[in-house]
Amino acid sequence: MRSAIFGGPQDITVGERPDPAIEEPTDAIVRVSLACVCGSDLWYYRGLSPHDLGAIGHEFIGIVDEVGAEVRDLRPGDFVVTPFTYSDGTCVLCRAGWPSNCINGGGFGNRGMDGGQGEAVRVPFADATLVRVPGSNHSDEILRSVLALSDVACTGHHAAVSGAVGPGMTVAVVGDGAVGLSAVLAAKRLGAERIIALSRNPARQAVAREFGATDIVAERGDAAIEAVREMTDGLGVESALECVGTSESMNTAFAIARSGSVVGAVGAPHDVEVPIDVVIFRNVGLRGGVAPARKYIPELLPDVLDGRINPGRVLDFETDLDHIVEGYKAMDERRAIKALVRVAPAR
């Protein structure tokens, strides 16, 4: 099959990889329809995070092609969305609501697993991992938003849930990448009344506003902190969402978080120092991490299918599998928020 192949930093090509086959009776093979490029793929592309050579990509939707003998809830032809991690659904951590920390789980597109940026993927624990998408003849807009549920929309949602966002609250989102914008959307969906997006990029500001941001802070660093404090009577916001993963963004999030609140953090961390004095002396908590997408997808999918939320709006660049490197480049050069990759016709 055709697949994107990670050959090292700055080296994404498309070539042949072995067709996936059922290995365990709980596996399914999914033919990929749409995939996308994740901000975390960029870390690999830039050589800032290690990644195995070979398959890459963990965000995809597609059609079930084959199922193992013990798969009960899915059959060939089912249209499915795949969370970016697979999980057995039965371990103590899955049962506690943490499928992305499944004891027997893992991610796609690395460490020997097929990547979403290819024509087909072997999915372990298919019944527990995959979510069937009801209905048919969905519009392209809906499909793009279903695709967003594979990671970015759930990751933004996890930021908001971790930051305990609730009705009527004032929230700030640090980071205007696809995850930060998704966090704006999630905060709005969870009832936040005032949503301050930190962004100085006009195109991203526009998406933030469309997603529900009521205020934009274009300053950075100390000036951004001062601006948010001024907007909140000097108290800071009731929930600050950290969607970058650097020490600067973490410090900004804590500095603008109201005493007693929780910073919801989902940025993949790169040498991040947590300002412990703020944690302890201002009682500002820190929650978040790798989103339990498998838990969130069933909750968010109806809103996507009914058009109440359109998280796919972050996909502002489009290419096909053969030209996937263009998606990486567009994101690397910040010409695009997030790249959609058309792999095969979606139904």
Next chain:
Amino acid sequence: MRSAIFGGPQDITVGERPDPAIEEPTDAIVRVSLACVCGSDLWYYRGLSPHDLGAIGHEFIGIVDEVGAEVRDLRPGDFVVTPFTYSDGTCVLCRAGWPSNCINGGGFGNRGMDGGQGEAVRVPFADATLVRVPGSNHSDEILRSVLALSDVACTGHHAAVSGAVGPGMTVAVVGDGAVGLSAVLAAKRLGAERIIALSRNPARQAVAREFGATDIVAERGDAAIEAVREMTDGLGVESALECVGTSESMNTAFAIARSGSVVGAVGAPHDVEVPIDVVIFRNVGLRGGVAPARKYIPELLPDVLDGRINPGRVLDFETDLDHIVEGYKAMDERRAIKALVRVAPAR
């Protein structure tokens, strides 16, 4: 009046300080009956944290001596327990349940405020700060436990609340000081089924067991982590409580915390690094800080007065005001868990 006086590291004397007087109509003057020495006082005594010269001490109970014109709920003669921070009770942070972060609040025994380790204290916002202790002729044991509510018992409770301890859970407590032991007691009170105390001091192990610890881990560092993991099927505990405030203790807490759980941290931090990779990749949260004692005291006081909990049990050394330095020394040399200071007869 007589008062302990902080003269710098290793320099605690007892001398004269001005008698406190009502300055604001919301003030009360409290004559101190019992005080104690806090672990955080030791940081000052050791020269590891800065402290103003002069008054010191923030844990005390006593009798209201005088009230300002606007004090409504208290009168001279009332027996009261004082949380270690004062708070106005009306600001947005107080109303949100964070009196220890009150916008107009502060602590005792530093920055111009009278210390609890003295004969009398001016208490701002008396109605909002002080908690009247009902009943009379309480036993010395009960009084010691009421005194513990001024800080250490509430701080241990805050660790457990922050770590989301609940019925049936497996909890580990890192730190066997007075706060750590109080966290054991709090975890037990909140229904934890299994409580693992990390301690290698036999006297403290005994108090931990009395407070509800079901298991003791005497190892340290990596060996302690391994021991706790072995005791928990390799998964770690459902709540890890950090009651020290060092990088080692924080790392231990995160290492033994189950994925998806929250580390409850109340140790005053000294160059603490939070293991952010555990936060993000294992979804282990971090909550805690300066305990909102004023919120907790009314909840815990009935249990103390009825003898259901005896947090004063951590006070295993006793002295009077004139000999208070002996309490510091006993704690500094780890001969005592925590020192009680008899200042005046309690009723």
